[in-house]
Each structure stands twice: as structure tokens, then as C-alpha cells.
Amino acid sequence: MNKAAVCAVAGAFACVAQSVSAIPLSDNFELITTVGAFSEYSMRGISFTQRKPAVQASAILAHSSGLYAGVWASNVDINGLDTRTENDFLAGYNWKISDDINLDLGYIQYTYPKSSILNAGEAYGVLTAYGFKVGTYYSNDYYGDQVFTYNYIGYGTKALPYDIGLDLRFGVADYKDPAFFSSDGSSEESYNEWEVKVTKNWVGLDWSASYIDTNLSETECLSNIGDKESCSARLLVGVSKTF
Numbered sequence: 001m002n003k004a005a006v007c008a009v010a011g012a013f014a015c016v017a018q019s020v021s022a023i024p025l026s027d028n029f030e031l032i033t034t035v036g037a038f039s040e041y042s043m044r045g046i047s048f049t050q051r052k053p054a055v056q057a058s059a060i061l062a063h064s065s066g067l068y069a070g071v072w073a074s075n076v077d078i079n080g081l082d083t084r085t086e087n088d089f090l091a092g093y094n095w096k097i098s099d100d101i102n103l104d105l106g107y108i109q110y111t112y113p114k115s116s117i118l119n120a121g122e123a124y125g126v127l128t129a130y131g132f133k134v135g136t137y138y139s140n141d142y143y144g145d146q147v148f149t150y151n152y153i154g155y156g157t158k159a160l161p162y163d164i165g166l167d168l169r170f171g172v173a174d175y176k177d178p179a180f181f182s183s184d185g186s187s188e189e190s191y192n193e194w195e196v197k198v199t200k201n202w203v204g205l206d207w208s209a210s211y212i213d214t215n216l217s218e219t220e221c222l223s224n225i226g227d228k229e230s231c232s233a234r235l236l237v238g239v240s241k242t243f
Contacts, residue, residue, distance in 0.1 A: 023243060028064040033057070036206075036240025041074050041086075044150060044173050045193025045214040046221070047230035048086070049077045056240075066094045068106075076112070079226025083115035092124075102128040108137075117143060122150075131157050133169075147176045165199035180220035191216045191231075210236040 022030040034057065040047045041054035048054075060070030069091040076086045092106020104126045112118040120142045126135040133154040142148035152171030160166055171193050178187035197210040213233040214221075221231035 022062070025061075030062050032060045032062060032070075032242065034059075034240055034242045036238055038238035039236050040234075041076060042210075042212050042236055044171060045191075045195070045212055045231065046225055047227070047234075049075065050079065050227045050230055051234065052077055062094075066096065068092055068094060078115070078118075081112070081115040081118070083112040083118070085113055087111045087113070100130045104128075120148070122148075128156075131155055135171075142175065149174045149176075160198075163200065165197075167195070167197040167199070169195045169197075179224055180216060181223040182217060183219045188216075188220060191220075204241070206240045206242065208236075208238045208240075212236055 022032045024030050036056050038054045038056065040051050041049045041056065054074050054076075056072070056074040058070060058072040060068055062068040070089075072088040072090070074086050075084060077084070088108055088110050090106055090108045092104060095103045095105075097103060105124070107121060107123050109121045110119060120139050122137045122139045124135065124137045126133060133152075133156065135150075135152045135154070137148075137150040139146075139148045150171060150173045152169050154167065154169040156165065156167040158165045172190060173193065174190035176189060178189055180188040180191060182188075191214055193212070193214040195210050195212050197208055199206060199208045201207075211233070212235075214231045216224075216231040218228035218232065222228040225231065
């Protein structure tokens with residue numbers, strides 16, 4: 001399972017590895033585990049830790065056929081909710097069409113202990129071709145019974161000097177119903193988010209720095225996540241290790 005498969009769900013999971021190593025279990029199975037520390041947990045442009053640090057870990061069991069299944073976890077801090085962790089479960093199929101083209105299809109189940117209102121499942125598909133990425137995510141049980149979509153386009157390269165990687169993303173999250181409310185009483189169903197990330201493998205660790213922003217106002221952010229600054233422009237830095 002190559003880096004493209006591991007990072008295919010990057011809209012949901014932090015993925016900063018420049019290269020992926022794995023623990024071989026047999027001729028057909030390998031285990032990929034990652035642990036990392038970040039200045040915050042950002043999910044599609046919105047901080048899920050109110051801009052406070054996050055520790056995250058994942059484990060993915062991959063088969064040579066392209067099938068894989070895994071788990072991912074992070075601490076969270078969402079104003080007004082008792083939950084302190086997010087535990088996700090995923091399964092999918094990674095089709096390496098060629099050295100430059102990759103299609104990843106799968107399903108993620110998000111769970112939040114003590115705050116089941118946030119529990120949701122998403123089907124996803126991510127196509128990567130010559131560094132360009134197009135991803136789509138769909139849920140019909142967001143916040144219980146709400147339809148939600150997230151679509152993004154991006155580009156990634158490791159051709160910068162000194163083996164520095166660059167990842168760009170622009171995404172649109174659509175709740176299909178009013179979810180963000182302004183002080184004048186107006187509301188929005190969707191928002192745009194974007195990220196510019198640089199990565200570097202150094203001393204055996206994967207380092208990253210991201211500029212993240214959305215088009216949500218402070219009032220709209222406060223009405224949805226309970227913190228007016230969790231949707232604003234900010235810098236996210238992190239370090240991780242993949243085994």
C-alpha cells in the first residue's frame with residue numbers, strides 16, 4: 001500500500017509522511033502505523049481542538065490486492081460537548097492503475113464517545129493523477145440524519161529543493177441545510193476551505209507546516225463549532241513517525 005492510499009483520506013486524517021514504511025506481516029499483508037503530535041487537530045479547515053495541541057495515531061492493515069482497513073484516533077475539544085476523543089474506523093480499496101494514477105474508494109465511520117450526536121459515516125472516493133487530486137465524500141447521517149458532502153481538488157509534489165514536499169487543497173463542505181448563522185440573521189449551508197502545506201522528512205521524522213483558512217466569519221464559526229477563531233486563518237505545525 002503506497003502513500004497515495006494512506007493519504008487518500010487526508011480530508012479527514014492528518015497525513016504528513018513523505019514516504020511510507022510498513023511492517024510486513026506475510027507475503028500479502030503489511031501493517032502501517034503512524035503516531036504524531038500537532039499544534040491542533042484541523043478537520044476541513046475547522047479546528048476540532050479549539051486551536052490547542054493534538055496527539056493522533058493510526059494503524060492500517062493492507063493487503064497486496066489493494067484492500068485495507070484501519071483505525072485512527074485523536075483528542076478533540078469541541079465547545080459544549082463532553083467528548084474528548086474521536087475514534088474513526090475505515091475500510092477501502094486502493095487501485096493503483098499505473099505509477100502515476102491511483103483510485104481509492106472506501107468508507108469511514110466517525111465516533112465520538114459521550115457525544116454520539118456527532119457520529120457519522122462517510123463514503124469516499126479519491127482520484128490521484130500525476131500529482132493532481134480530486135476527492136469526494138458523502139454522508140446521509142451527519143448529525144443524525146443530515147446529508148453532507150465534501151469535495152476537494154488538490155495537488156501534491158515532492159520536487160521542491162531539499163526534498164521538500166508541497167500539498168495544495170481547496171475544498172467545499174456542504175451541509176445541505178442551514179448550519180452557519182451570521183449576526184444579521186442570515187445563514188449559510190456550505191463553506192469553502194483551503195490549505196497550503198509543506199512537508200519534510202528529517203532525522204527520521206515527518207515534519208509539516210500548513211496555512212489553513214476558510215471563508216466563514218467569526219460569528220458563523222461561533223454558531224457552528226462554539227469558538228469564533230476555530231475557522232480563521234492560522235498556522236498548523238506537526239511531526240509524525242510512520243512505522
